[in-house]
Structures are given as C-alpha cells and as structure tokens.
C-alpha cells in the first residue's frame with residue numbers, strides 16, 4: 001500500500017525549481033470541505049514556500065469533485081496559467097457513486113492534460129472512510145495537497161525547460 005510506505009508531505013526539495021515565475025490554477029471542491037480545505041492549505045502553502053507569488057495563484061471553488069474537470073477547463077479558458085491542481089475528496093459510500101465520480105474525473109483530467117500540453121494534477125483523495133481521509137489531509141500520512149503542489153511545480157518546470165531548449169535550437 002503506497003501510503004504505508006510514503007508520507008504524502010515528504011518530497012525532495014532538490015527536485016524542485018523555484019516557482020517564482022510559475023502560475024497556478026487551483027480548483028477546489030466543496031464536498032467534504034473539512035478535508036478538501038485542509039488539502040488546499042497544504043497545496044497553497046507549498047506553492048508559496050517555493051516562491052510562487054500570491055497573485056499568480058488563481059483559486060476557484062466548485063460544488064463537488066465531479067465538477068473539477070469543467071472548473072479547470074473554465075479557468076484554463078479565461079486565465080493564462082501554467083499548471084492546474086484539482087482538489088477533492090470522494091468518500092466511498094453505500095453505493096458505487098464514488099467509482100463513477102473518481103473514474104470520470106481522472107479521465108477528464110488526463111484528457112485536459114494531453115489535449116492542452118499542460119499539467120492538470122489529480123489532487124483527489126479516494127478513501128474508504130472519513131478516517132482514511134483525515135489521515136491524508138494533514139494527518140499521519142501527510143497531506144495530499146502538498147503532493148499535488150509538488151507534482152504541479154515539477155511538471156510546470158519540465159514544460160518551461162522544454163520551451164527554453166526549443167528556443168535554443170532555433171525552431
């Protein structure tokens with residue numbers, strides 16, 4: 001089990017470039033807000049810690065996790081943003097609603113990323129119960145929001161590096 005081995009807030013700072021010149025869109029789902037708002041804090045604070053400017057972090061709130069891909073697309077259409085972080089929490093219930101939401105959101109974000117060439121990060125917890133969510137939203141397994149922020153920074157850095165290299169060889 002991945003979380004038994006890895007704390008979600010642990011990362012190698014040497015892997016990260018400064019986020020000073022990067023812009024981010026955060027799309028935050030309000031369902032399970034006691035959890036998602038903790039994920040948001042972890043994410044936002046990590047971006048700021050690594051140099052992102054407040055004015056370059058654009059946040060919107062959407063009703064639920066299912067709305068994350070559409071919210072991200074709306075943000076992408078209206079702002080010039082390097083990388084998107086989508087934050088939600090879908091707790092398994094008595095029905096299979098969680099599977100429909102999780103699969104469509106994961107697929108939606110993959111589609112957005114592949115089509116746009118920009119990162120759309122899946123910062124969604126998919127726990128079996130509330131305790132598993134608490135453990136991963138600043139609890140004993142760290143904070144998935146931190147992991148999502150670090151992933152976004154690394155992907156934006158890759159995109160920027162490739163653009164620079166492209167200019168160097170004169171295309």
Ligand code: DLZ
Nearest residue numbers: 029031063064065066088089090091097
């Ligand atoms: C309807 C629903 C349910 C049952 N559970 C969750 C959940 O655990 N986490 C979450 O983010 N959203 C949930 N939703 C709401 C859906 O994401 C969506 O907002 C509604 O189905 C309307 O499209």
